[in-house]
Amino acid sequence: MDTDGFQADLGDAGRAELSGAPRGGLLDVLGVAAIVLDAEGRIVFWSPQAEALIGYSAGEALGRHAAQLLVADEHVDLVLRLFAEVMAGEGSWAGTFPVRHKDGRTRLLEFRNMRLEDDLGDLYALGLATDQALLRRVERDLALSVRLVDQSPIGLAVLDTDLRYVMVNPALERINGLPAEDHLGRRVGDVLPFLDTDSVESAMRRVLSTGAPLLDRYTLGHTRADPDTEHAWSVSFYRLEAPGGKVLGVATSVVDVTDRHRAATDADRARHRLALVADASVRIGTTLDLEQTARELADVAVPALADMAAVDVLDSALSGHRTPASHEGPAVFRALAVAAAYPTEAAGAADPPGRLAHYDADRLVTRCVNTSRPVMVPHVEEADLSLIARDPRAAALLARAGVHSYLAVPLIARGEVLGALDLVRARNPLPFTHDDATLAGELAARAAVCIDNARWYQRQRDTALTLQRSLLPDPPRRLYGLEVASRYQPASAAIEVGGDWYDILPLTADRTALVVGDVMGSGINAATTMGRLRTATQTLAGLDLAPAEVLRNLDRIIAGLDPSIATCTYVLYDPHSAQCRISTAGHLPPVHMRPGHPPELLDLPTGAPLGVGGVPFRTTAVDLDPGDQLLLYTDGLVETRDEDIDTRLQVLLTLLDGPHRSLEYTCDHLLAALRHPGDHDDVALLIARVRR
Missing domain, CATH: 3.60.40.10 (PPM-type phosphatase domain)
Known part of the structure; x- marks a missing residue:
């Protein structure tokens, strides 16, 4: 037979099928024995697996009647009848049968019997046998594995040594939002382009190379199943090996821990919020100086809450005129403090401390003090900048600085609006949220009381000082x-x-x-x-x-x-x-x-x-x-x-x-x-x- 030509006709697939495989596969684990009987019931072929399973060597078994050698007397008639049915072409026979071992013990073997015919028309019976207890254990393990994989709420997948999917369970189909057939043969980056696939595949290759599993790696990203929501997964990787040690690929388990991640994130955010409020209670109001108190508020807000903060007080509040809780019209502010987390052009858009600034009624900071409510623009567009800045030049500075989110909260003390705390983000990529507005409101409320105290003290002190100097x-x-x-x-x-x-x-x-x-x-x-x-x-x-x-x-x-x-x-x-x-x-x-x-x-x-x-x-x-x-x-x-x-x-x-x-x-x-x-x-x- 021209095997070279045969393999050439098979192509790459054929060469892959004909390639050698190390011992230790499933067939080796089962130890399947092959026994061939002639038409008279004599043993004419006896495999090494048969010797390992039943104990007789080929020399001891060949030429002898199988019924006499392997079957107890009480089962001989049944065996002869089944043998006759198989040889008569009435079908194959499968089942469990007790076989006498060479050492005298009886072993239950699982058989598959079928008739063979050679090119001369002679008939033979082929029996394939393995230990029944071993086979049942393997069947149970396989059934359990299949059920666990199919019904597990954990996403499971197997990838070959080229890191291409060869198996995906239903849970992972749901997580990724793709059916199994859209996974098979494809790489992780093809299936999940939203993830940092380079780091994922690097981790898989490390597992394939070392054999050491990687457990509980946190991964954040989006999937086709839910592209608008960031999810968190706990991912583990394990190397798969055949019993003989051949590396088959890598298995991965994926557990959706988004709820746990969100809870941990919320807890961290709450701790950060409490720490910031505690810090503010210590750092704000250390003196009764109005400008110093405003600077302390701005310094607390930056960079923990914003990239830049400005504190502006209504000029009417400084002059002693009470501002109604809700009113309309323009506003005149006196800038008290500006703080930035880093040198930025946005600082040039803020009103210099000590200077009066007039803002029309349509400006966001004016709306904040007029309504006594926070004003938030999570995603600042170009049109929003003209409502934030005092003039076109300031708006251009904010644009060049990359300001993308804005928040203003009122400074309210004892029912009176004193001014506003303005916050912007540029380098910080996250937009302001309602939680940020709540936190900024708490800081502003604490600072407003201190500013109010400083304001009234300043007036009383100025009065006393004027009186004293006059005397x-x-x-x-x-x-x-x-x-x-x-x-x-x-x-x-x-x-x-x-x-x-x-x-x-x-x-x-x-x-x-x-x-x-x-x-x-x-x-x-x-x-x-x-x-x-x-x-x-x-x-x-x-x-x-x-x-x-x-x-x-x-x-x-x-x-x-x-x-x-x-x-x-x-x-x-x-x-x-x-x-x-x-x-x-x-x-x-x-x-x-x-x-x-x-x-x-x-x-x-x-x-x-x-x-x-x-x-x-x-x-x-x-x-x-x-x-x-x-x-x-x-x-x-x-x-x-x-x-x-x-x-x-x-x-x-x-x-x-x-x-x-x-x-x-x-x-x-x-x-x-x-x-x-x-x-x-x-x-x-x-x-x-x-x-x-």
Whole structure:
């Protein structure tokens, strides 16, 4: 036989069929034995599998009658009848039959018997046999496998070594939205183009190469069955091998875990939301400064919620006019803060902080404050940009920056709309969602209360500060024998103004009264009490009273005021005697500076603060020569919360020591060196130099 020509006629398919296969396949597992009987029932062919199954070698079996060798006496008649039926051409016979093993045991074998005819017309009987228990076990395993594959809710598939589908179960058909025939012979990328097929096939090849399974790999994507929804699958890969070790391909199991993925995503989103809200509660409202609070809100929102955030407050809210919860018409905003996650042209489209901006009624931010409701554009189109930006140039900047999603939420506190928080996304590919709007609303609500507090505090502080400055003296006319400089510096924007004051009072006979005082407390009440004490001091000074008498009368006057405690230093300078008389009421001692000598604190009876009552005040005389200087100050200049007062006073003396300086420079120098942003107390400062 010309086998070369035969194989050439078969082509590639034939060569594949004729190719060798390693042992260990299903036929090897079953160990199918072949036995051939002649017409007389004698054994004429005996396969090695028959020897392994029944125990007789070919030499022991060939030529003997099968019924005598293999069948128990009680079954001989049945065997002869069945043999006769097969040889008569009445059909094949299949069934289970007990066969006597060489060792005397009886084994149940599953038979398939059929008649054979050779080219001479001679008849033979072929019997194919295998162990009945083994066959039943294989049948059960196969049936179980088929049922499990067909009825499993898990998608199952087998791919060959070229990673082409050779089997797909119904569950995977439903998952992929394609029937099995549209899978077979095709690769993963042909069937599921929405997936990252390169990574999937790379994983399969790794499994084929190493034999180590890959379990529970998460894959996200879309399928033809549900192209509009992103699904999540847990995918596992296993190498398939024949019993002899031949690699058959790779099996994959696919479990749709979209619900679990969504639940985990929602849980992560909820944790992120709670963390952001918790962060906002710590970072927003650290001060009562309006601009600082707005910056804190913008910084919290970026980049956790948006690529850029802007905080704008209605100008009417800043001026004290209540904005209705719902109204129509244009809006005037004052920009307070802008924050961006990265340098972007979109920042140029935002209103610069501190500047007023007019927006027409059709603008989205105007609609937000007019309706008191969030305004969201998940997918920004070109036409939307003109409704977001203040002008065409700003709209062009937003377009070039790639802004694709917009959200504005109102700032509402105590039922009043204060402004809006504007958010945009550009690099962040996700559009704003209703969950984002809810989160932004929570941040805005927390910040709005802080902004409202800062707004009202700012107004009260401005009122108190205006009142206090109005109560301080105007620059005095030229004084006889004295050169004077003074300063008043309020506390930081986060603290209310206090009741510190100073006064320079020209008196008769060329004398001058220098006064520095500090009313306990802060705010309008303290400023009012300070004004009353200052008025009383001016009146008492005009009566030519000694410093101690002035303080005694002030002590009686303050008893009916609120607050009712104050400290004070009263100095009466007489140029003709070159002497000053000083009395203090619980106040820090003045500093005496003499040319050629280090500065020193005057050792004076401290006295009790005004308002304590019943404590006498004493007057001390101090000589002042030409060039001498006297510094009066309130405790806000030297007191801090973390340093000892004696240490701070020593720092003050060190700063005053040195060459001659102008009084104005000395005032500025002391404030710059001793004061810090955020100081909690205001300060009054008065320095006088004796002229020649």
